[in-house]
Amino acid sequence: MTRLMGGLAAVAVGFLVLPVLALLPMSLSGTRWLALPPRDLSLRWYATFFTDRDWIEATLVSLRVAAGATALATAVGTLAGVGLARGRFPGRDLVRALALSPLVVPVIVLAVSLYYVLGRAGLVGTLTGLVLAHALLGVPYVVLNVEAVMRGFDVRLERAARILGATAWQAFRRVTLPVIRPGVLAGALFAFVASLDEVVVAMFLSGTSAITLPKLMWDSITQDELNPVVTAVASLQVAVAVLAFGGSELLGRRAARLALAAEGLPESGSAVPAPAGGGGSPARLDPAPLRLVRVSKRFGAVPAVDDVSLEVQPGELVTLLGPSGSGKTTLLNLVAGFEPPTAGEVFLGGRPITRESPNRRNIGMVFQDLALFPHLTVFENVAFPLRLRRVPEPTIRGRVGEMLELVRLAGFGARQPRELSGGQQQRVALARALAFRPPLLLMDEPFGALDRALRERMQLELRQLHRRLGVTILFVTHDQEEAMALADRIVVIDRGRLQQIGRPEELYEAPANPFVAGFIGESNLLPCVVIASDGARLRVRTDGGAELDVAPPAAGPIVPGTPRQLAVRPEALRLHAGGPPPPHALPGVVEEVVYLGSVLRYLVRINPAEVLVVRAPRQAGVRPVATGAPVQLEWDPSQLLLL
Amino acid sequence: MSRTGALRGLLPLLPLLLVLLVLLVYPVGRLLVSGLAGGGGLAAFRELATVPLYRDVLLRTVRLSLTVTLACLLLGYPVAYTLATAPRWLGAPLLVLVVVPFWISLLARSFTWLVLLQRNGVMNQLLQAAGLSKEPVPLVYNELGVYVGMIHILLPYMILSCYGVMRGIDPTLLRAAANLGASDWQAFRCVWIPLSLPGVAAGSVLLFVLGLGFFITPALLGGGKVTTVAVLIEANVREALNWPLAAALSCGLLAATVLALAPAFRLLRFDRLVAPR
Numbered sequence: 001m002t003r004l005m006g007g008l009a010a011v012a013v014g015f016l017v018l019p020v021l022a023l024l025p026m027s028l029s030g031t032r033w034l035a036l037p038p039r040d041l042s043l044r045w046y047a048t049f050f051t052d053r054d055w056i057e058a059t060l061v062s063l064r065v066a067a068g069a070t071a072l073a074t075a076v077g078t079l080a081g082v083g084l085a086r087g088r089f090p091g092r093d094l095v096r097a098l099a100l101s102p103l104v105v106p107v108i109v110l111a112v113s114l115y116y117v118l119g120r121a122g123l124v125g126t127l128t129g130l131v132l133a134h135a136l137l138g139v140p141y142v143v144l145n146v147e148a149v150m151r152g153f154d155v156r157l158e159r160a161a162r163i164l165g166a167t168a169w170q171a172f173r174r175v176t177l178p179v180i181r182p183g184v185l186a187g188a189l190f191a192f193v194a195s196l197d198e199v200v201v202a203m204f205l206s207g208t209s210a211i212t213l214p215k216l217m218w219d220s221i222t223q224d225e226l227n228p229v230v231t232a233v234a235s236l237q238v239a240v241a242v243l244a245f246g247g248s249e250l251l252g253r254r255a256a257r258l259a260l261a262a263e264g265l266p267e268s269g270s271a272v273p274a275p276a277g278g279g280g281s282p283a284r285l286d287p288a289p290l291r292l293v294r295v296s297k298r299f300g301a302v303p304a305v306d307d308v309s310l311e312v313q314p315g316e317l318v319t320l321l322g323p324s325g326s327g328k329t330t331l332l333n334l335v336a337g338f339e340p341p342t343a344g345e346v347f348l349g350g351r352p353i354t355r356e357s358p359n360r361r362n363i364g365m366v367f368q369d370l371a372l373f374p375h376l377t378v379f380e381n382v383a384f385p386l387r388l389r390r391v392p393e394p395t396i397r398g399r400v401g402e403m404l405e406l407v408r409l410a411g412f413g414a415r416q417p418r419e420l421s422g423g424q425q426q427r428v429a430l431a432r433a434l435a436f437r438p439p440l441l442l443m444d445e446p447f448g449a450l451d452r453a454l455r456e457r458m459q460l461e462l463r464q465l466h467r468r469l470g471v472t473i474l475f476v477t478h479d480q481e482e483a484m485a486l487a488d489r490i491v492v493i494d495r496g497r498l499q500q501i502g503r504p505e506e507l508y509e510a511p512a513n514p515f516v517a518g519f520i521g522e523s524n525l526l527p528c529v530v531i532a533s534d535g536a537r538l539r540v541r542t543d544g545g546a547e548l549d550v551a552p553p554a555a556g557p558i559v560p561g562t563p564r565q566l567a568v569r570p571e572a573l574r575l576h577a578g579g580p581p582p583p584h585a586l587p588g589v590v591e592e593v594v595y596l597g598s599v600l601r602y603l604v605r606i607n608p609a610e611v612l613v614v615r616a617p618r619q620a621g622v623r624p625v626a627t628g629a630p631v632q633l634e635w636d637p638s639q640l641l642l643l
Numbered sequence: 644m645s646r647t648g649a650l651r652g653l654l655p656l657l658p659l660l661l662v663l664l665v666l667l668v669y670p671v672g673r674l675l676v677s678g679l680a681g682g683g684g685l686a687a688f689r690e691l692a693t694v695p696l697y698r699d700v701l702l703r704t705v706r707l708s709l710t711v712t713l714a715c716l717l718l719g720y721p722v723a724y725t726l727a728t729a730p731r732w733l734g735a736p737l738l739v740l741v742v743v744p745f746w747i748s749l750l751a752r753s754f755t756w757l758v759l760l761q762r763n764g765v766m767n768q769l770l771q772a773a774g775l776s777k778e779p780v781p782l783v784y785n786e787l788g789v790y791v792g793m794i795h796i797l798l799p800y801m802i803l804s805c806y807g808v809m810r811g812i813d814p815t816l817l818r819a820a821a822n823l824g825a826s827d828w829q830a831f832r833c834v835w836i837p838l839s840l841p842g843v844a845a846g847s848v849l850l851f852v853l854g855l856g857f858f859i860t861p862a863l864l865g866g867g868k869v870t871t872v873a874v875l876i877e878a879n880v881r882e883a884l885n886w887p888l889a890a891a892l893s894c895g896l897l898a899a900t901v902l903a904l905a906p907a908f909r910l911l912r913f914d915r916l917v918a919p920r
Contacts, residue, residue, distance in 0.1 A: 001827040002728060008721035013737065015718070016744045016798060019755035022765070026758060076658040083655035095656060098663050104849070105671075105900055106856020108873040109893040112880050113670035116677075136666040139659065197748045200858055204880075217750055221863065226758065234751030241747050 023238060027231035045232035054216060055229065062213040065127060066195035069134030074188040076135070077142025081187075082176065084143065085150030100140045107200040110136070115204035125207025133201045138191030145190065149183030160371035162358040163336050164385035165436065170359075174384075178375040189244050196237070287314040287472040288349030288439035290335065295344030297330055297496075304330040305341070306496035314439075317466050317473045319487040321480060323519070327496040328476045329368075332442055335474065337361050349439060359388075364433035364441040364471075368448060370425055372417035378404070378428050379413030385436040403431040406465070423454050430462075434469070443475040447482065459485050480520050484508075492516050514643050517567040524568040524612045530560045530642075537637065540566060544609035546586055549637045558642070565643045570615035572639035575602060576632040577625045585632040588612070593624050600624050604633060671897070678890020687891035697875070701895075704871045707786070707861075708854030711793045712847050715801040718794070720843070723805035724835075727812070741802050749796060753863045756792050757783060760864075784866025792860035797853060801846040808842030809835075848907040852900050872896055 030040030049055045077099075084096050102110065114133050115124065123129030157179065161171035177184075199214035206215045213233065220227035290312040297305040304327045312318045322328045333339045335346060337358035346354045353361050373381050382400045391399070404410050407427035417425055426446060433441055443462075447455045459482060466473055477483050483490050484504040492499040492507065492515075499519075500512040511517035514525050531547070532539040538550045538558060550566065552558060576582065591611060592603040595618075602614040602625065614633065618624075625631060678684065691697045722741065726734055744752065759765050760783035767779040782788060812835065820830035858873035865874075872892050879889040 001831050002725075005721040005724045006729075008718070009725035009737075012718040012722045012798065012802075013740050016795065017740055019752050019759065019795065020744055020747060022759055023751065023755050026755070072662075076662050079655035080659035083652065083659075087652035087656070089652050095660065095663075098667065099659055101667065104852055104904060106858075106873060106893075106896045108856060108858045108876050109671065109674075109896055110667070112876060112889060112893060113674040114666065115880065116674045116886075117670040132666055136662060139662065143659075197750070199750050203877075214748070214750055217754075221750075221754055221757070226754075230751070230754055231758075234748055234754065237748045237751055242743060 020238065023231060024235050027228070027235040029228065029231075045228045046236075048229050049232045049236075052229075054211075055213075055233070058211050058213045058216040061127070061130075061210055062196055065130045065134055065210075065212060066192050068127070068131035069138050069195045070188050070192045072131065072135035073138030073142050073191045074184060077139045077187060077191075078146050078180075078184050080139070081143045081146025081183075082150060082172075082180070085147045085153075086155065096143075099143050102137050103140045107137075111201045111204045114201065118205060124205055125209040127210055129205045130202065130210055130212065133205055134195040134198055135191075137198060137201065138194055141190035141194060142184070142187035145183045145187030146180060149180040153180055154369065154371060156367045156369060156371040157373060159336075159338055159358070160365070160367055160373075161384070162338075163361070163363060163365045164432070165359045165362075165388035167357075167359055170388065175373055175375075179373075189247060193241055193244050196240070285434075285437050285469050285471040286439055287470055289314045289347075290440055290472060290474065291347040292331075292335070293345045293347070295331070295334060295341045295346065297327075297334055297339060298342045303496045305334065307344075308493070308496075308498050309344075310491060310498070310501070312440075312472055312474060314472055315470045317463075317475065317486060317488050318491060319483040319489075320474060320476045320491050320493060321483040321519075322478065322493040324478055326478075326494045328478075328493050329444060330496075331493065332444055332474065332476050335440075336363060336365055336442055362436070362438055364436070364438035366426075366429045366433050366441070366443045366446045368444045368446065370429040370446065372425060372428055372432075374417060376417075377413060378409065378415050378417060378420070381417065381428055382413075382432045382435050384432065389436060399435060400431075403435045406434075407431045422450055423458060426450070426458055427461075430465070434471070439472060441471050441473045443473065445477055448477075448479075455482070456485075462486065484520075490520075492519065494519070511567065511641065511643070514565045514567065517565075517641065517643060522570050522613060522615075524566075524570065526566040526568070526610060527563065528566045528642075529563055530558050533558060533560055538642065540564065540642065542566060542610060544607040546606050546610065548586070548635065548640065549584060550640045550642050551638045553642050567641040567643055568612065568635070569639070570601070570613040572635060573612065573614045574634040575604070575614050575616050575625060576634060577629055579632075581632045582634040584637060585634045588631055588633055590625050590627055590629050590631055593627055595624070604631060606633065671893075674890055675894050675897075678886045679894065683887035684891060687885075687887040690888065691891055691895070700870050700872060700875050703869070704855055704873075707789065707793065707857075707869075707871065708851050711790060711797060711854050712801075712850040714790070714794050715798045715850055716843065716847060719798050719801035719846070720805055720839075722802045723809055723839075723842070726802070726806045727809035728814075738806075741799050744795070744799065749859055750863075752795060753792050753860050756788065756795065757864060760788055760791065783864055784868060786865070786869055788864035788866070789861050789869045792864040793854060793857055796857075796860060797850050800853065801850055804846030804849065805839060805842040808845075809839050812838045845907055848903055852903045855899055856896055 027045055028041050028043070030042035030044065080095075080099060084092065084099070110133075114129075114136075118124055118129045118132070121129075123132070153176065157175050158171045161175045162168070166174060197214060198212070199218050202212045202215040203218065206212055211219075217230050217233060220230050290310075292308055292310040295305060295308050296303060306327075308331060320328045320331060330339065334341050337353070337356060341354065344354075345352055348361065348363070373384065376384065379400055382403050383396050386396045386399060400413065401410065404413060407430055409424060409427055409431065412420065412424065412428075417428060420428065429446065447458050450458060462473075462475075463486060475483075475486060477486075487504060489501060489503055490507055491501050494515050500507060500516045502510075507516060507520045511520060511523075517523040518525055526542040526544070526546075528540040528542040530538055531541050533552070536552075538552050539547060540550055541547050548566070558564075574582075576585070581587075586606050588604040588606040590602055591605050594601040594603075598618055600616050600618050602616065603611050604614055605611045612633065679687070691701065722737075726737055726741070729737065761767075762779045762781070764782075766782055767776075770776045770780060782791075816834055816838070817830050820834045821827075825833060856873055857871060858877065861869045861871045862874050862877070865871075870878075872895070876889045876892045876896075879885040879892070
């Protein structure tokens with residue numbers, strides 16, 4: 001199969017390459033009859049090209065037209081490519097199709113149309129007419145190349161620039177443009193080569209006064225009996241095209257590398273020095289309280305954030321915890337100013353900021369993929385927000401040094417972000433977000449990509465940093481362990497709605513609803529009905545038929561007969577194998593035993609419909625209860641929660 | 644707010660919209676409107692449909708384009724397959740060989756074929772040396788020459804279109820097919836070909852459309868004997884000054900382009916053709 005295809009492919013590729021290979025020897029032929037192999041080698045056709053006035057003149061016209069058309073196409077196409085890659089607006093596909101249509105609409109139709117219209121405007125036979133027409137033909141190349149690099153471009157880089165203090169235009173000029181520059185140059189190159197090669201449009205628009213090189217070639221072929229100078233010109237064109245193609249390949253590779261670096265792929269397992277207490281003593285920040293009042297955000301009809309009110313005290317570290325798609329990142333984006341809320345107000349330090357653009361909010365932010373600028377050094381990344389604030393140069397140097405020392409990266413200033421390990425990149429992002437001493441720091445799952453050990457290290461460092469700087473921090477995560485390890489208070493959010501706010505132990509011990517009970521730690525959740533109440537005790541029956549005694553919940557009286565959920569923590573149950581049954585106990589059968597080191601995890605079936613998870617500490621010398629063994633599950637009524 | 648957001652998103656597109664309006668939409672619209680307005684357009688369309696010479700041109704253009712598309716598919720598919728399955732040391736230079744001709748002047752390539760295929764050119768010398776023919780065979784200034792030139796120019800489009808899709812085919816699928824009992828040929832026929840069809844379809848549509856509008860190659864390699872729609876348009880504008888007929892022909896070409904491409908536009912990955920990766 002492969003051999004057959006390979007053979008056919010060789011034939012096809014040979015056919016493709018043949019004229020290219022034939023061209024050079026042909027151009028070196030000394031005779032006018034263009035035979036192969038060339039009879040007398042000579043450079044006479046090249047000599048003619050470089051000395052004949054008509055050829056020189058045409059070359060100059062072509063170069064000027066190509067330069068003008070390329071400049072115009074590049075300016076227009078770059079803006080358009082960025083706009084198309086990013087914008088979601090009605091008619092986008094149509095605009096894109098129109099912008100690319102010069103690639104597929106027959107050139108003869110374009111040429112005749114332009115001839116008709118430009119002729120009336122007196123532009124046939126002028127450079128202006130040719131430049132305009134060639135620019136139209138060049139635009140698709142620029143648009144496509146810019147779109148291609150924009151696909152690899154992380155929009156968060158621009159958002160990062162915005163929240164660091166850049167206006168939309170500054171963000172485009174200082175971040176987007178440098179990063180996508182290789183694509184822009186590649187597009188310009190293609191537009192230039194295409195213009196140099198354009199003949200159909202030139203046939204109509206050259207007139208008699210602006211004859212381009214391809215037009216002169218065409219005339220030489222059709223009216224001058226295969227003028228061999230054409231082979232010399234074509235050979236030179238091949239050389240230019242090969243150079244251009246090679247150049248664009250290099251640019252493409254550079255673009256790919258920058259895009260890759262922008263993703264900030266952190267390598268795991270990097271050596272991280274132990275957290276140090278020393279390293280300068282930067283000024284404590286002036287923390288501000290954050291207040292959200294009945295904030296909602298809808299995308300179409302879908303509410304991503306639904307009527308959330310929240311207060312974060314100055315200097316507090318609050319985690320925003322929820323499963324993916326719960327709206328926590330949207331909420332963070334509302335605070336940062338990347339999305340306007342559909343309803344509600346956001347206050348920072350008592351000042352309403354709901355309608356302020358991100359660059360004016362003065363909020364620090366560490367992005368999920370860090371969004372370190374791949375075209376800037378570590379030093380320049382950290383200096384970026386300071387430069388935007390026109391901080392004097394000596395102060396910048398001092399502050400950046402101080403920040404790098406704070407995150408223990410002193411001496412790394414000259415490195416490129418991609419030369420750093422994952423943990424080091426994290427710390428650069430943190431230094432950059434804190435460099436302008438923001439009163440509030442937002443963190444969007446910054447440790448998500450790190451391996452477990454490194455993540456725990458970074459959490460510890462963040463806590464220490466927070467204690468030293470006293471900045472207010474809102475930290476988004478989907479990892480409940482991380483939320484508990486970091487937070488003064490945790491905000492649990494699900495499907496856009498606030499579920500519960502509280503200290504970690506409050507959430508664990510008194511979850512407000514089944515979602516929180518299941519999301520924070522592990523819980524057996526059993527649908528049940530209250531069947532009796534004597535004031536001090538409630539008796540409930542689960543759907544599977546088990547009956548248990550429960551302490552009544554703090555939140556008001558319970559009417560017998562109402563359906564509820566019983567939450568039982570796995571460690572609130574005690575497993576007894578053999579011996580007399582304790583007072584509060586359910587009989588069951590062990591279905592599964594999982595050995596987890598210091599604890600054992602049992603799955604115990606208490607009736608045909610219900611299986612409970614039980615966690616028991618492993619006791620040295622005591623064998624775990626075997627699978628299939630009958631057991632008694634003892635519970636303490638005060639440890640069970642009725643939700 | 645969302646409305647101003649959308650408007651701000653449109654801002655960078657304004658220069659493009661201006662260029663498209665002034666240099667594309669208005670000129671093409673103007674040509675069609677002034678060429679076809681009044682009774683001239685109707686008469687031109689009637690002429691195209693009834694005059695045998697014009698009917699021949701239309702049919703020839705479609706036939707040329709279809710044949711070229713088919714030939715490019717037969718030649719290009721194996722190349723794409725080889726590119727997609729070959730080891731890197733072979734694939735990378737092969738790709739360069741495919742793409743470099745793509746970027747060489749259309750005029751230069753047509754001209755080179757002209758020289759190679761002419762009466763006493765290399766091809767005829769080879770044919771005679773091999774004893775296949777005593778007389779020089781007319782290889783150019785006829786439809787054969789046009790076929791060679793057009794295939795040469797369009798083949799890279801087909802290769803890249805198929806290759807783009809094939810590169811995304813998971814090689815594990817072929818191993819899975821083999822593991823399930825498929826021979827090489829069966830795996831190719833039942834797994835590879837169906838998965839590569841989007842590239843084949845997109846490439847075929849693109850080639851057919853591009854082929855309809857070809858001008859340089861038929862004009863040069865056809866030696867004035869192979870009149871296509873594009874050649875006819877040029878003659879009517881520059882020599883016969885018959886604007887209504889040129890407008891009617893342009894209208895037909897445009898309609899064919901839009902009708903053929905509109906459904907496939909999303910399938911077409913132009914960036915694979917002109918944007919480096």
